[in-house]
Amino acid sequence: MFDWFVSTLRSYPEIALFLSLGIGYYVGGFSYKGFSLGAVTSTLIAAVIIGQLGITISPNVKSTFFLMFLFAVGYGVGPQFVRGIAKDGAPQALFAVVVTVFCLLTAWIAARVAGYHPGYAAGLYAGSQTISASMGLATDAINRLGLSPEQTKEWLDAMPVAYAVTYIFGTVGSAIVLALLGPKLLGIDLVKACKDYEARLGGGKELGGPGSVWRRFELRAYRLRSGARVAGMRAVEAEALVPDARVFVERIRRNGVIEDAKADTILQEGDIVAIAGPREILVNVIEPNADEVEDPELLDVKAEGVDIYVTSKAVDGKTLSEMAQLPSARGVFLRKIVRGATAVSIPILPDTIIHRGDILTVVGRTQDIAAAAKVIGHPDRPSDVADVAFIGGAITLGALIGALVFKVGGVPLTLSTAGGALISGLVFGWLRSVRPLFGRIPSSTVWFMNSVGLNIFIAVVGISAGPGFVKGLQTQGVGLFIWGIVATSVPLILGMFVGKYVFRFDPAILFGCCAGARTTTAALGMICETAKSQVPALGYTVTYAVGNTLLTIWGMVIIILMT
Template sequence: MSWLEQTLRSYPELAIFLSLAIGYWVGGKSFKGFSLGAVTATLLAALLIGQVGITISPTVKSVFFLMFLFAIGYGVGPQFVRGIAKDGLPQALFAVVVCVLCLVCAVGVAWVAKFDLGSAVGLFAGSQTISASMGLATDAINRLEMVPDKAQAMLNAMPVAYAVTYIFGTIGSAVVLALVGPKLLGIDLVKACKNYEQSLGAGGDKDSEGRSWHRYVLRAYKVAAGGAAVGKSIAQAESMALAQGRRLFIERLRRNGELREALPGEVIQEGDVLAIGGHRDDLLQLLGHSQAEVEDDELLDTPVLGVDVFVSNKSLAGRTLEALAAMPHAHGVYVRRIKRGALSTEIPVLPGTVLQQGDVVTLTGLTKDVQIAAKELGQIDAPSNVADVAFIGAAIFLGGLIGAVVMKVGGIPLTLSTAGGALISGIVFGWLRSIHPTFGRIPEPTVWFMNSVGLNVFIAVVGIDAAAGFVSGLQTLGVSLFLWGIVATTLPLILSMLIGRYLFRFHPAILFGAVAGSRTTTAALGMICEAAKSNVPALGYTVTYAVGNTLLTIWGMVAVLILS
């Protein structure tokens, strides 16, 4: 054991990797639906490992924290800008209100309880589950020109308070939003989500709901005498089906043994064999139940494609799927999945679902149709493991350079800091990427790595540095911190739900998702969707998450300025 301790002191980088290994392993375990999560588990592991006395260069912490903040900004950029600028404005304003409540409640609790600056900021970070705020708070404390020993004592107290208050911050948020909130407001969440789905065009039959929007089947049918399509052009037959709420497309036909392309003006004749894409029931409704399906492998031998498309066409963003389906470029194309936001939140695929810039849409259909639709919507998000590292490095450098500028107001140094600059750089360049997806590609796994590992390396170094004062701090303020943390977590959540329901008048189906997004509590969103038996609450999560993640991170610095 003494050899291991000496090795960790001599090679502190090994202590970081050991903290990550334990943190991710323990954080991935769950008990009755609850888990510590990688961040808290890594912090606790680092606090334990750091008891042997390990010194790590602060540069390591700074590098990984900048990487983390840039990834956060890059992921939320499209939703953040869109939410501030256009149709997400009510949700964005609501997120600002919630973030202010979180700051005021946490700072107020710290002031009433007379906690020191480090404990106060740690209480804010833990009770609001925003570990990233400790990075900006650390920069702010270091700029207060305190006596070094006093500043270090505050920095050591921060992770102690965070660890004590984070557990209820996570569990309590999920319970309050998913279970207590609906009862408090008298809302039947399951019924509210069903009503909201119906307003978006969902049918009452759950077996067939949304099928014509995300299933694609190609079949060959022979047109019999007296069939509904006889004498009509292909375009007229497809329009007739669309008028009845069915999206069917004639892709090819065989006439007198000859294969032909299905041109819009081609008139359908008795005896034609049509290759039709759509749902089987809808095909029978169009052609009649007397029509025989035929085996024609050559006719049906057409390439089918399924691709992810990055939506960047501003003229099409903001329209419903129903409106987009009536456009020429949507011919033969079906939407299987829509992912939105930094967490790739899956959005319900319904006729009334609104498409947004930055969404990743999975299209399916014949290759030629899909390629036309993809070109119109934006750009195919071709699978690739290669990240534009030159773009990442330049963007973080530019953001950090701007953030390094310091201005003094009333003797108080005000600065974005290099960390804040990296966050804003990520937002700007992430938004630019959503408009012009020809540069700055960062694959989703890379964003995850920068986000998750970047934060956890930072947390590991914070924990190892603070380990010396952890035990004494826990003994002194542990119970008091935990109880005050419950107040700091619960109070802003209850106020936010009331404000969202009665002032902003959000639909009950998206209200709790909007509060969860504003507080950036992904665990709470999962519990809300489970309680609602629907993904509809996620529609309130993406814009508010983008705003909340940005503001709550910055609040770490603001809390220091207020309390100091």
């Protein structure tokens, strides 16, 4: 039975590929006290074990899915990358450059001191910095060196060994260094720093959300009493009587007839009005001055929740408090702000600044949402359909440009097809954010291209390198792990001090900036948990966009430095 199984995998290597993915995602889904190997590391380990059976997979499979993965990465970070380079994110973008240089140099020096060849160096770098994508560019660089097939294979087989050994501390170690060790080294009370930051921006604690039956915004019906203060007022004037909150008259039942309320609608005694607003305002302010009634028909308001891509120059750079004063904002409530490659939730505070490329999740009546969308940007209603023609064309264009080779002083320089796909994703991702009329890729599709694309690449690498993995781990394992600790910790510690004393970032966002520059989402989660606040995420997006791009490219650079 086992012989049949092995023979089948050798004859149909695609089965081995999907087996690696299945095991990898299953094992990667387990966690212990917040720590998990993750899908990438689990898939690599599973593939290496399966690779012991001597399975051969065409390298074209690896290249195809890697191009898909890199394009998805660029597509996701494009808006924040361009904004970070061109506008007010310049200090954070520059900081990310500095941190990524620390990451490259530390790994390079460690590899030199340890006496590793370029294959181990690239794996040490990729694992310690948890930047799996860099191995693709490192692979391209090694293949272009013109080495003998035996030496090329030796270096390529060593790469996943070093990656697997150093990745574990690269993940959990970065979270410990930034979230636990960092605040103590710099003498920062992270919880207090975040509270102070929120206080300066006029923020408070946000309750409710998924999993809670409490809702911040509600719709209730009230009958206007005889002699009611608001009788004779326009709806917008009545709403202004509650200056510290957003409340809106949505509908009115008058003489048994229901009609939608507009800003100029005159309220009359005996009207039953449907009022939307924060729950505490409806309960504590409205209810004592009006009689709440049950009117299901009146409260049956056609509403929707829509993601709006911010594309308008008119609102770019405005604070939420400024946007709330716009006439088109009447009747619209903001539930969520998403920014950046990893969909980081930005705190909703009065002084939170909105940028082009942000995604605002708003709720309200359909007509109010339509009016707001005209001013803010482009409404992106849910759809499962991806623009595959755009995906194929964009990857093709990027790969063709990347395939061009230029010689400078006799030295061939090229982005490679992988680098071209990444740049293409950056450009088209940014264009999509400012002109979202083409190139729609649903978030589920982006996830598939990003996660599955990378893991198929990793599975092919692991299966191909499987036979040489055990031997390499036995001879280099302990040393690699120790050098991995050094390569992970030193750049982060240096980055924290540079961020505080050179760039002078606010302590509340400093560690978020460091996590973004090192593209370690696990660390950001622990930082926010330690801070008991989402404020550190404000420093994550721009630095992540720059860091993710440069750390990937450094995979090629470290091969150049080592040869």
